[in-house]
Amino acid sequence: MDLKLGHYNKDGIEVVDVEGEIDVYTAPRLRELLIDLVNKNNYQLVVNMEKVEFLDSTGLGVLVGGLKRVRAHDGSLDLVCTQERILKIFRITGLTKVFGIHSTVDEAIAAKKSEK
Amino acid sequence: MATVEVTFTPLPAHVRTARLVATAVARRSGVDEALLDEVRLAVGEACSRAVEAHRRHCPAEPVKIEMTDQGERFVVVVSDQAPTNPARTAGTNGHGISPGEPAATTALVQGADDAGIPAGFGLAVISGLADDVRVSSTSSGVSVRMSWPSATPTA
Numbered sequence: 001m002d003l004k005l006g007h008y009n010k011d012g013i014e015v016v017d018v019e020g021e022i023d024v025y026t027a028p029r030l031r032e033l034l035i036d037l038v039n040k041n042n043y044q045l046v047v048n049m050e051k052v053e054f055l056d057s058t059g060l061g062v063l064v065g066g067l068k069r070v071r072a073h074d075g076s077l078d079l080v081c082t083q084e085r086i087l088k089i090f091r092i093t094g095l096t097k098v099f100g101i102h103s104t105v106d107e108a109i110a111a112k113k114s115e116k
Numbered sequence: 117m118a119t120v121e122v123t124f125t126p127l128p129a130h131v132r133t134a135r136l137v138a139t140a141v142a143r144r145s146g147v148d149e150a151l152l153d154e155v156r157l158a159v160g161e162a163c164s165r166a167v168e169a170h171r172r173h174c175p176a177e178p179v180k181i182e183m184t185d186q187g188e189r190f191v192v193v194v195s196d197q198a199p200t201n202p203a204r205t206a207g208t209n210g211h212g213i214s215p216g217e218p219a220a221t222t223a224l225v226q227g228a229d230d231a232g233i234p235a236g237f238g239l240a241v242i243s244g245l246a247d248d249v250r251v252s253s254t255s256s257g258v259s260v261r262m263s264w265p266s267a268t269p270t271a
Binding site: 021023093 | 129131156161167237240
């Protein structure tokens with residue numbers, strides 16, 4: 001299936017819902033959305049990946065690119081993911097040490113608030 | 117002769133098709149269901165790398181995938197026809213990025229930008245997924261050969 005993107009603000013944190021496949025074809029759309037959000041001064045991001053069916057290194061690159069952008073503004077980009085097949089890719093690449101990975105959106109938001 | 121051979125125009129949109137075909141042939145060849153996600157991801161990474169190489173060097177040439185059921189192994193070979201550049205194969209021979217190591221993370225975090233991720237990272241992911249990966253470079257291009265255990269279905 002294709003990639004579906006949505007986003008909403010909750011408690012001052014922008015939550016990005018991602019559904020479908022993030023690969024070399026679809027990843028540019030996610031990159032554009034993240035860039036757009038940062039350009040609109042959203043530096044606290046949570047990317048909800050619970051409905052992501054496929055993620056490759058191109059998608060990882062986009063997420064890391066987003067992380068670098070928000071960090072440049074002292075922000076952060078956390079992930080919501082409990083799917084083992086997606087988490088495995090983060091483990092293989094060592095990116096579990098780079099991203100905050102949470103089980104639910106509420107948990108991710110609570111973690112961000114406690115950091116402030 | 118390969119069990120199934122696919123060639124496709126080097127466009128990102130076709131990589132998904134390649135993944136789907138590879139997964140279907142792997143399933144038919146008796147690759148364990150638990151390994152199909154790895155086949156799908158590894159073949160996708162290999163095809164993404166090849167597509168990127170072709171778009172830079174030879175956009176009119178197709179990318180080729182050969183899938184062969186060899187009885188005990190399911191073998192996938194993804195071949196490009198782009199001129200060999202050592203940077204493109206970094207990470208495949210122990211001298212570049214290795215999966216799961218801090219260097220891989222550091223390289224990605226430092227290198228990722230709007231242009232994407234460092235060369236070789238996709239191959240690092242592949243080597244973290246397939247237990248048998250061989251990358252060969254010739255003057256006519258790069259081949260990524262991957263294999264997984266299989267068993268011919270009884271039905």
